[in-house]
Amino acid sequence: MPRLLETSLGVVNVGLAQFAETIAAAGGAVTQLEWTPPAFGDRATGMALARLTNHPATEAANTRALAAFLGAAPVLRGVGAARSTLPGMGERMILHAGPPLEWARMCGPMQGAIAGAILYECWARDAGAARALAASGQIAFDPCHHHGAVGPMAGVISPSMPVWIVEDAARGARAYSNFNEGLGKALRFGAYGADVLGRLKWIETKLAPAIGAALAPLGGIELKPLVAQALIMGDEVHNRNAAATALLLRRLAPALVRARLPADDLAQVLDFIADNEHFYLNISMAMCKLMLDAAHGVAGSSMVTAMSRNGVEFGIRVSGLGDRWFTAPAGAIDGLYFAGYGARDAALDLGDSSITETAGFGGFSMAAAPAIVKFVGGTPEDATANSMRMRHITLGEASTFQLPALDFRGAPCGIDVRKVVDSGIEPVINTGIAHRDAGVGQIGAGITRAPLACFTQALCALDAEANRS
């Protein structure tokens, strides 16, 4: 002790910065270490975290869940009508994004998209009648996730809409998504004008059958190699799908020609895909859903298998916790707005597309897509930092999906509820921004985070399950 005091003293202060400030003000050398107690000092959550951290049963379950996720072999198999393709789809049913939600609580763009779907199905004559029908209780509303499907933004799927079929070549399981309509005025952003409905009808009657005819003789398209290439070509396959769409078109174009469609229809189909750099998004989402479903249902696993938003609530599902949703209020989005719009016009966080982040893409793979910052904001350094930060809350890296900017290390994947609660690092999500009112459409894009409260609830539920068994 006397010798210690003879040498010059340095101080490391852990936690509250005020202590360090006092020392610094008195001329002392002090290093401030950022630290917060686990579970933010909440005793019950902290105890649950302590019990589950390094628990052999949880570790083993997570190893199994991650292996199942990584072992899935998604193939774009074909297209089908929602009514005959989606498990449990009813004839007077409309699916939507996120956890369950009744009509009265839905946000503007979701109500707009549902009104549009009712008009598209010819269940009502005008928007007013459509909204009345929606409010009447005669239409069943259900999350896409409850029917093996995912949909971006409002995520509305009605019985006549065509859906992509992505199949796991390893297990035979399937996942589904609707078709992407392009940017701007689109049903998924709550627009339902005649142009929107006409395009949906063209997608149903021309585009989907053409693609179905092209895919059949190919026997499907393996999606992992395509996405791996797209990551090397600057996509994060959530808000940037320029490369994936071009690569898909490269595979589809010769097959579409061989399907011997009328030349005018064929040219329109090719134009439509060529003109929409987000065309691949919905296929990306169905692929992610399929891979995460493979990891779902492993008893004791703390791996997140879905993150989704309905514009009111953000919800997650966890491998070891069955069909339960753990929800918290949907957040706002920090983003870039189209000319004439701003944050006050924005709906809250919306859509199933955060399934891509759940699978390690989107915000988690931003290092692959420096150009995304021109769309969602920030700098290329931020993009790389986001990917590196997400490593702290994930179970592993997908060696199939390499990120060149991180020296070809794999995309961080398998969000661990425990790690999120322990570190306080919330999953980062790249997302579009819908206008808060029905009928307007997209007004920007940006970055948001999954609320910590979803993860603390799930952690306590995992702990309760572990104590019960």
Place this chain on the structure above:
Amino acid sequence: MPRLLETSLGVVNVGLAQFAETIAAAGGAVTQLEWTPPAFGDRATGMALARLTNHPATEAANTRALAAFLGAAPVLRGVGAARSTLPGMGERMILHAGPPLEWARMCGPMQGAIAGAILYECWARDAGAARALAASGQIAFDPCHHHGAVGPMAGVISPSMPVWIVEDAARGARAYSNFNEGLGKALRFGAYGADVLGRLKWIETKLAPAIGAALAPLGGIELKPLVAQALIMGDEVHNRNAAATALLLRRLAPALVRARLPADDLAQVLDFIADNEHFYLNISMAMCKLMLDAAHGVAGSSMVTAMSRNGVEFGIRVSGLGDRWFTAPAGAIDGLYFAGYGARDAALDLGDSSITETAGFGGFSMAAAPAIVKFVGGTPEDATANSMRMRHITLGEASTFQLPALDFRGAPCGIDVRKVVDSGIEPVINTGIAHRDAGVGQIGAGITRAPLACFTQALCALDAEANRS
């Protein structure tokens, strides 16, 4: 002085490292600064460099040349037969890559490609007769560059071959390139088997007419936006053209359908483009040639307007020095080889494709294409370092062509002969590697550098011109 010796001493050693080593061996603190005298200590070159450095006439000329380069507006206008399209093309003439070279001195792959072209033109019955005809003096050989054209590797163009036409919308000038045949056994790598010749005939009779028919109603395709997108998608548009090819196909596919070709031909055309990620390379080269031609012929300018190799010599042309070539022996390539091949099998540096580096792409834009290192060797950090290093020898940056990994700064472009000689930094070039023998084909890809001797000669010639005027 006494006070200096009372404090602890540090030494900075400039130049020869041996002096520093002695101090370090004696326990002294020494910082070694890498430095070599300008022009490597050659007095005459050093004096020429001193006269031209910051010379107002050279600066003004370079400003003009760079502005002309950046102001070019290249449009992919169409296709034509070499005989009727290339200025000065003769009926018994074969063009080749690099500076002028007689048959007897040509490397194996160039002789192989010329033999192949003679067979393709039906000027001889077999390879032996073709070589005899080539050696007889009855065929005129000329560099592609002397006819407004560029060709990768052997760069062989004969009268019946189709060529891409790239036109400057600003000036009406044109540049040309042949069609890319794909990887492996290809004429440009010196292979001339029946498969190679059959593919060349199909390119002439099916592919080129189809693309010509598709381009005509489009009125051409603007190339700058396409290349700008490709750079954001991981291409450097020399050895990686995956994105540019996909983006071109995205534009061409609907137009090809509208050209109402027979369905089988159309499907084959789409397959051919879709299966060859280097398809865009030749268009990239013609674009670069066109932009650099715009900068050529500015009296006093030290901007390099061509770098090219014929497998024996590396040659450069300079804006202010007319049609002269400044040559040095072609170098070897530091690369990755296909299985079963190694450096002893390799031809020396070959091809006009270094026109892409001359324009700021390829090795100069490697920061855009971290994945290229899997093809040419090195790490993503090396790729970025190469782009940053090339800034030291270039006149400016092309704001149109942004490199995301360098925080969206533009591709370094406009190589300045003076800066190369002053810094000793040789332009870096990504390139394919041909087998040294005729008939084999590509055996790898790698990185090489333009020899300094070309630049010192050009510098002295610029100095002589300046003294004369």
